[in-house]
Amino acid sequence: METNTGTTTRTLGRSGIEVSALGFGCWAIGGEWQAADGQPLGWGKVDDDESVRAVHRALDLGVTFFDTADTYGAGHSERVLGRALGKRRDDVVVATKWGNVFDEDTRTLTGSDDSPGYARRALTASLRRLGTDHVDLYQFHLSDGDPGRAAELRDTCEEFVAEGLVRAYAWSTDDPDRAAVFAQGAHCTAVQHALNVLQDAPRLLALCEELNLASVNRSPLAMGLLSGRHTAGRVLEAGDIRNTPPAWLQGFNRDAGADEDWLASVEALRDVLTSDGRTPAQGALAWLWARSPRTVPIPGFRSVAQAEENAGALAKGPLTAGQLAEVDRVLGR
Numbered sequence: 001m002e003t004n005t006g007t008t009t010r011t012l013g014r015s016g017i018e019v020s021a022l023g024f025g026c027w028a029i030g031g032e033w034q035a036a037d038g039q040p041l042g043w044g045k046v047d048d049d050e051s052v053r054a055v056h057r058a059l060d061l062g063v064t065f066f067d068t069a070d071t072y073g074a075g076h077s078e079r080v081l082g083r084a085l086g087k088r089r090d091d092v093v094v095a096t097k098w099g100n101v102f103d104e105d106t107r108t109l110t111g112s113d114d115s116p117g118y119a120r121r122a123l124t125a126s127l128r129r130l131g132t133d134h135v136d137l138y139q140f141h142l143s144d145g146d147p148g149r150a151a152e153l154r155d156t157c158e159e160f161v162a163e164g165l166v167r168a169y170a171w172s173t174d175d176p177d178r179a180a181v182f183a184q185g186a187h188c189t190a191v192q193h194a195l196n197v198l199q200d201a202p203r204l205l206a207l208c209e210e211l212n213l214a215s216v217n218r219s220p221l222a223m224g225l226l227s228g229r230h231t232a233g234r235v236l237e238a239g240d241i242r243n244t245p246p247a248w249l250q251g252f253n254r255d256a257g258a259d260e261d262w263l264a265s266v267e268a269l270r271d272v273l274t275s276d277g278r279t280p281a282q283g284a285l286a287w288l289w290a291r292s293p294r295t296v297p298i299p300g301f302r303s304v305a306q307a308e309e310n311a312g313a314l315a316k317g318p319l320t321a322g323q324l325a326e327v328d329r330v331l332g333r
């Protein structure tokens, strides 16, 4: 994002692929799905027609980057995104992921598979659900996957690129060492990892800088917390993963909604994030753009209203250096 010229795009690392500085994350619009033990893995019920309207609104507001995964809603998110994009597919950059195995009929996650053969089958299935002949950014979804196996998958991804099925690829991982393994491939262009104003990732950002990779930011709103709309004791619906958070999910407690310490940090940041007329969510996105020129946040959404608010952050640009320092002061960093 070049704020001084008012442009609102960023480059996806060494691929040179240009995207809107904001992508839309399509996990929630996959609807309900679960692990084999019944643990909810979605965000509760969604209205597909509203999801499609939200994607259309995002397109109209200049968003050209969409992140999904084959497993979100056990294939449903890819289908809804494909339906929403329709004839506008070639106007946008589509990222999806593979590595998890699931049953589309029962909407259940059944395991994982890091074999090259599965990668090819998964890609074929994603192309069919998305209704497209190529994926722009193909991402390995197993964040803690074996680095030796990943080196093989990197070569498989290079084959996909040579065949025109994929334009570029990435590992979705929070581990810089794993990200560096994938980055040895010529067409690896990004790392997808957690980053938000409450959860910094300096080592990954340094790696992106060193190797000319984009930093695609999942959970940029701390799974909704940074919208400033959660209150103590607000319990979420039963099918929402935040209601029964797995060990890796921070900021929410079982059957108890948002964590009080996290809520206190969000409140402490409210003034600086809402300066210059931003909403708290827009301020959280602005922090990410200010944090590094390589970041591309991909906030999730469930409604046209959320799409409008999040896309509206683009025009307001990054926080200033002074506001960035104020965030660190407030958080004691």
Ligand SMILES: NC(=O)c1ccc[n+]([C@@H]2O[C@H](COP(=O)([O-])OP(=O)(O)OC[C@H]3O[C@@H](n4cnc5c(N)ncnc54)[C@H](OP(=O)(O)O)[C@@H]3O)[C@@H](O)[C@H]2O)c1
Pocket: 024, 025, 026, 027, 028, 043, 067, 068, 141, 143, 172, 192, 217, 218, 219, 220, 221, 222, 223, 224, 225, 227, 229, 281, 298, 299, 300, 301, 302, 305, 306, 307, 309, 310
């Ligand atoms: N690679 C991976 O393993 C991985 C893991 C996680 C996420 N991701 C990707 O990253 C994307 C975003 O991360 P995330 O879904 O974890 O969390 P997030 O973007 O931090 O939070 C998204 C949630 O915040 C709420 N929200 C969004 N905009 C809002 C607004 N303007 N006002 C109020 N609430 C708003 C919505 O939920 P409510 O309305 O229900 O509160 C929405 O589902 C995902 O969609 C997915 O594409 C990838």
